[in-house]
Amino acid sequence: MNKEENTINKELRTDGRFIRQNNQFTTPFGEKSEELPITPHKYRLIWAPVCPWAHRIVIVRKLLGLEYVISLGTLDPIRPTGIGRIDWAFTLDEDQRDPVLQVHYLSELYKNSDPNYSGRPTVPAIIDIQSKKIVQNDYHNLTYYLEREWKKFHCVDAPDLFPKALESDIRSLNEVIFHEINNGVYKAGFAQSQASYEATYELVFNRLDWLEERLSKQRYLHGSQITDSDIRLYVTLVRFDAAYYAAFHVNKKRLIDYPNLWSYTRDLYQTPGFGDTTDFEAIKKHYFLSLHITEETKSKILPKGPDVSLWNKAHDREEKFS
The missing domain is CATH 1.20.1050.10 (Glutathione S-transferase Yfyf (Class Pi); Chain A, domain 2)
Structure with missing residues (x-):
């Protein structure tokens, strides 16, 4: 069994059900010392337009005007082949590397964050640009953070998506x-x-x-x-x-x-x-x-x-x- 098959099988149960893996990087944004600081231009959002979880973050980012404070990196919809694992690649960019983070594969960012990471590298992922580490990939709550904790950076006519x-x-x-x-x-x-x-x-x-x-x-x-x-x-x-x-x-x-x-x-x-x-x-x-x-x-x-x-x-x- 190769690494790709092993990663897939972790999400398939013996009774035939698909059980999605949990998100690992779930530290919330906020003002407390143990929370992620709400700082403009500190983070980069990585997405693939194919992914519904990532797409909803991008929609919220645009509706609220946060594209001016959180940059965006885009992955190829076609997964790389012949590398023995499930991954995403920045092959749409010049030199096939993200122009800000200077990496070719999304998995590089996951390994930067946790050398022992063994799950699928997923989007959306919020990256600390300076450290090139993933700090947030909790798509269950990420829109809530953008809608509430990032409010001071919303555009003047931003809708209240989470009243x-x-x-x-x-x-x-x-x-x-x-x-x-x-x-x-x-x-x-x-x-x-x-x-x-x-x-x-x-x-x-x-x-x-x-x-x-x-x-x-x-x-x-x-x-x-x-x-x-x-x-x-x-x-x-x-x-x-x-x-x-x-x-x-x-x-x-x-x-x-x-x-x-x-x-x-x-x-x-x-x-x-x-x-x-x-x-x-x-x-x-x-x-x-x-x-x-x-x-x-x-x-x-x-x-x-x-x-x-x-x-x-x-x-x-x-x-x-x-």
Whole structure:
């Protein structure tokens, strides 16, 4: 068994379930001595446009104007091959190295941070630029930190994505979205038994039906304003027809078959910060050509569709819920 197979198998259970690895670098941002200092230009956010967890951090960063204080490094959607491990590479940059951190592989940053790190190197990752060490990769909480702890660096017209009055509701719904939608499609796609796949398949579509009904009554998940919950749901929905429907076998319905979810997601896509950070070509390349849990001998074909122009089709949600 090579190192790549060993890393994959850590997340696959004997009953066929896929159990995602935990995040290791979880120190919160804050003002306390044991917390990460909130300092502009100290950190670099590393992402891959294919990754929903990373995408939601990038959306929040843009909506709040934090791109002026936290720089961004971008990884190739195609994973490097022939290196005996799962990794990401900075092959989109000149000299195939991140121009700020001067590394070729994401794993170099993980090893800088912990020489004994044995999990998959994942995004998003917040890097301390001076030390070239990962200080934060907790995608469960990172948007909350940007929305609250980094508030003094928000742009003047930044939306309140995590209002205190809705905090309990947002956190509760975000847990449901993560387990049944965000990670649900992965648990279906990576399942190694028919029973595990079918159970998760039902979980995903039962929740999509529930969300379809909820969004028939209000413009966004928590009413009339975009919140953190909308961002977390968007990153899965925007990938659904282009990738998950076929690649992960969640094929009961397409997003476009849900009238309210489809118009809701288009509404978000046409909002600055959402569509302009969505890269359908990168998404398709990764999920159809470069996914790490796949049959190596399987022919890899890059789909031509779906028709991306449909995302700019008019929606009536603003008028409907005004």
